[in-house]
Amino acid sequence: MxxxxxxxxxxxxxxxxxxxxxxxxxxxxxxxxxxxxxxxxxxxxxxxxxxxxxxxxxxxxxxxxxxxxxxxxxxxxxxxxxxxxxxxxxxxxxxxxxxxxxxxxxxxxxxxxxxxxxxxxxxxxxxxxxxxxxxxxxxxxxxxxxxxxxxxxxxxxxxxPDVDDSIDVIKFKFRVKGLSDQDLVLLSAGAHTIGVTACFFMQKRLYNFSGGGGSDPGINPGFLQKLKAKCPVNGDVNVRIPLDWSTQNVFDVEIMRNIRDGTAVIASDARLYDDPETRQIVDSYAASQEATSFHQDFADAMVKMGNIGVKTGSRGEIRRVCSAVN
Ligand code: HEM
The missing domain is CATH 1.10.520.10 (Peroxidase; domain 1)
Incomplete structure (x- = not known):
């Protein structure tokens, strides 16, 4: 009840x-x-x-x-x-x-x-x-x-959303912002086709997954060795590694294939493959041969994210400088 x-x-x-x-x-x-x-x-x-x-x-x-x-x-x-x-x-x-x-x-x-x-x-x-x-x-x-x-x-x-959140929590945190599972996959995995993460955010995934002292079992074994070499235990947590291991400088759909193949870098991207709905979305982009729909859908999701809780009309203000209120 x-x-x-x-x-x-x-x-x-x-x-x-x-x-x-x-x-x-x-x-x-x-x-x-x-x-x-x-x-x-x-x-x-x-x-x-x-x-x-x-x-x-x-x-x-x-x-x-x-x-x-x-x-x-x-x-x-x-x-x-x-x-x-x-x-x-x-x-x-x-x-x-x-x-x-x-x-x-x-x-x-x-x-x-x-x-x-x-x-x-x-x-x-x-x-x-x-x-x-x-x-x-x-x-x-x-x-x-x-x-x-x-x-x-x-x-x-x-x-x-936290990098070590479960997929249910991640989905919920997007849903309360009015974003669907498709938006979640496009925005979080899509954006992580570029950029880097500090080893700091890899600690639990590599060395204490779910508090059990081991690594995330979803990581492809060969890839796990590479990640551990880049972010060694007790290493410098400020070292930064690419979020999209295969094509870090190109805004492409390859990140979806990484998630499907167990070569996602951060845990929250990998979690998208834990859930039947988000997995199916990842799979459909991973299987697509051309970038057009991924690019278009990502753009639509960005516009949607840009609408979250906006202040218009007489609400809020136009700041003179961005670092301080008027
Ligand atoms: C489940 C949701 C998400 C989580 C848990 C998450 C987590 C992270 C983490 C841990 C990093 C590394 C940060 C660092 O080392 O400084 C990162 C980087 C990044 N995130 Fe996300 N993220 C999420 C969703 C998103 C979304 C929705 C976008 C944009 C639409 C986004 C864009 C980026 C970009 C572009 C980077 C690279 C930043 C850089 O190179 O400095 N992320 N994210």
Whole structure:
């Protein structure tokens, strides 16, 4: 009976969240700045282009930043606020998140040409889109009109998906944000086709899986040796290894084959093969011969993620600088 009540509460919570999502979705629109700041998207793209040319790693960093912004209090730029010691960025789940300075420099350029118009939250979403397209990922149109949040608290970032979460927990954490199993596979595995992870995040998977002192049995045995060599026990946990072992610099569908073949790097990607629904989605992309549908579906999922809990109309504000509320 209690289980039934819990299930009902979870379903009810999901319905409410999805409804809020749909309502906020209706308020974002393509070309929101076309009259008030017509060069906004060009300016952001130039800044991102320069940052990625300086260091190609910035593409992955900017993509990850949008996920971490949207999953805490919605896509409202709250992760960028750095006024307090207990700000969102300090939460354990945000370890290694970067790219804030790139967003700030785009915002500074925007303030010179159209002060008080373009939100930091929109800069994050547009910068992630540009970053993806610069590493051979899809280019997609991003609805804009997000306003910035005024609150950034470490405690609010406790429910971010964790690398060692079970698949049920991961699915739930996406579902309450209005994201389906397909979105989960596309966004988490899809984004991990580029970028790196610190060995820190591999510790449990390699040396204490489920608290049992061993390694994740889902790892292909030959691959396990390679991972252990890169992230040795008692080694430097700050060493970084590619998330997509086979094609780390290309935005491609190969990551799905890695998951299918037991050569996923981080545990949360591997977990996508533990569940019948997510496994079937991974398998279908892994079997596809061309990138088109993966690219298109990833783009659609990014637009959907970009709608989570957005503040529009009279809610929130347009910050003057992204690191502090007005
Ligand atoms: C189950 C959900 C997810 C988990 C548990 C997860 C976990 C992680 C971890 C542990 C890292 C390594 C971080 C580091 O060492 O600094 C990472 C990197 C990354 N994540 Fe995720 N992630 C998830 C979903 C996503 C989503 C939805 C996106 C974007 C749409 C994303 C984009 C990235 C990118 C691009 C990197 C590479 C960052 C870099 O190279 O600095 N992740 N993720």
């Amino acid at each position: 209690q289980k039934l009540a819990t299930q009902f509460t979870l379903i009810f919570a999901s319905v409410i969240v999805s409804t809020i999502l749909v309502v906020s979705q209706a308020q974002l629109r393509l070309g929101f700045y076309s009259e008030t700041c017509p060069n906004a998207e060009t300016i952001i793209r130039e800044v991102v282009q320069k940052a990625v040319a300086n260091d190609p790693r910035n593409a992955a960093i900017l993509l990850r930043l949008q996920f971490h912004d949207c999953f805490v209090q919605g896509c409202d730029g709250s992760i960028l606020i750095r006024e307090d010691e207990d700000g969102e960025l300090k939460a354990p789940g945000n370890l290694g998140v970067g790219g804030l300075d790139i967003i700030e420099s785009a915002k500074a350029r925007l303030e010179q040409v159209c002060p008080g118009i373009v939100s930091c939250a929109d800069v994050v979403a547009l910068a992630a889109r540009d970053a993806v397209s610069l590493v051979n990922g899809p280019f997609y149109h991003v609805p804009t009109g997000r306003r910035d949040g005024r609150l950034s608290k470490m405690s609010l970032a406790q429910k971010l």
